[in-house]
Amino acid sequence: MNTEKPVRRRFAPGTTADDLKEFMEPFVDHLGYKFNTEHDFVEEVLASEIEILEREGDIYCPCRMRTGDPKEDVAVICPCIPFHTDEFAAIKKCWCGLFILKDVEDGADLLGVIDEPTGPVDVPVFKVEDLPSGQVRHVKIGKRDIAVAHAADGFYALSDVCRHAFAPLSDGFMEGHVLVCPWHGWRYDVRTGSTDHPDSDVRTYPTKVVGGEVFVTVPPRRQT
Numbered sequence: 001m002n003t004e005k006p007v008r009r010r011f012a013p014g015t016t017a018d019d020l021k022e023f024m025e026p027f028v029d030h031l032g033y034k035f036n037t038e039h040d041f042v043e044e045v046l047a048s049e050i051e052i053l054e055r056e057g058d059i060y061c062p063c064r065m066r067t068g069d070p071k072e073d074v075a076v077i078c079p080c081i082p083f084h085t086d087e088f089a090a091i092k093k094c095w096c097g098l099f100i101l102k103d104v105e106d107g108a109d110l111l112g113v114i115d116e117p118t119g120p121v122d123v124p125v126f127k128v129e130d131l132p133s134g135q136v137r138h139v140k141i142g143k144r145d146i147a148v149a150h151a152a153d154g155f156y157a158l159s160d161v162c163r164h165a166f167a168p169l170s171d172g173f174m175e176g177h178v179l180v181c182p183w184h185g186w187r188y189d190v191r192t193g194s195t196d197h198p199d200s201d202v203r204t205y206p207t208k209v210v211g212g213e214v215f216v217t218v219p220p221r222r223q224t
């Protein structure tokens with residue numbers, strides 16, 4: 001009797017690294033990523049994925065552990081970008097460094113494996129001088145739309161979506177610590193996200209300034 005574990009094949013036997021590149025490129029491009037500019041590194045990681053494909057039947061991540069539960073392990077099939085949009089936006093690369101954000105010109109500093117964060121992630125959003133005091137602007141972190149406001153005493157970040165009729169709060173204007181919605185004038189305290197209307201407060205996020213850059217802290221996706 002053949003006792004070998006059946007191997008599920010999504011890719012034909014003999015799949016090459018070039019086949020994987022052709023398959024992955026348009027998909028990650030759509031997500032805002034590209035292959036690392038360090039070509040030797042890319043070849044190395046893809047060669048590992050081919051070995052895993054031959055052995056396990058799918059292109060599981062070479063730098064992550066699998067649980068053995070196929071339902072959970074879909075999150076470690078390459079490219080796993082959709083499962084970690086916030087974290088990857090923060091570090092500008094996937095865990096392995098195989099993919100980097102499209103706007104990164106040189107991926108040499110983003111090579112190699114890092115551990116998945118278990119806590120919040122600090123995401124650089126813009127330079128201090130890019131947002132004058134009294135103004136507010138929109139930033140996108142993963143799937144989150146966030147308004148970052150510059151009040152007299154510092155930067156504040158809150159959900160960009162007004163709880164009344166979903167206007168982008170970052171199109172509104174500041175009065176001290178109050179951000180006024182551009183559509184019908186609901187008023188949000190940028191320090192707390194609170195408004196006068198019942199059950200309509202918005203979420204806030206911690207911010208900090210390091211080395212002239214503003215950072216917004218977001219929780220890892222699974223803790224949202």
Ligand code: SF4
Pocket residue numbers: 045060061062063064076077078079080081094095096097098099
């Ligand atoms: S961390 Fe990178 S190499 Fe690993 S599965 Fe995700 S996208 Fe692929």
Ligand code: FES
Pocket residue numbers: 162163164165166167181182183184185186
């Ligand atoms: S949508 Fe913001 S006040 Fe109406």
